[in-house]
Amino acid sequence: MAGLFDGTPLERPVTCETCGKPLADCRCPRDASGRLLPPGKQTARILLEKRSGGKWVTRIAGLDPCASDLGDLLHQLKHRCAAGGAVQDDHILIQGDHREAAGEMLAAAGYRVRIQ
Numbered sequence: 001m002a003g004l005f006d007g008t009p010l011e012r013p014v015t016c017e018t019c020g021k022p023l024a025d026c027r028c029p030r031d032a033s034g035r036l037l038p039p040g041k042q043t044a045r046i047l048l049e050k051r052s053g054g055k056w057v058t059r060i061a062g063l064d065p066c067a068s069d070l071g072d073l074l075h076q077l078k079h080r081c082a083a084g085g086a087v088q089d090d091h092i093l094i095q096g097d098h099r100e101a102a103g104e105m106l107a108a109a110g111y112r113v114r115i116q
């Protein structure tokens with residue numbers, strides 16, 4: 001039974017298993033190693049911190065900076081919370097205590113949320 005697998009190269013499919021597009025066209029969220037990482041597989045940890053000067057800041061940690069568009073999320077959160085903010089060290093910072101609103105927005109975007 002020589003040549004049983006002749007002519008059937010055991011190539012891996014070059015299409016995305018989620019969206020079915022060729023990998024070059026796939027825009028599914030992936031981490032830095034190329035692994036699929038949709039929002040439902042990411043847990044946003046929402047913390048409240050007190051800054052020097054007594055100001056509160058809401059910190060959102062735990063989101064993958066490759067698989068998630070932190071800049072876009074920041075934009076949406078600033079709009080939702082009507083507050084200033086920034087992306088810093090792969091965390092999203094929003095001025096003030098916006099844990100509830102941020103949690104609701106991220107949950108609506110499909111993320112798992114843990115408010116601490």
Ligand SMILES: [Zn+2]
Binds near residue numbers: 017018021
């Ligand atoms: Zn895809």
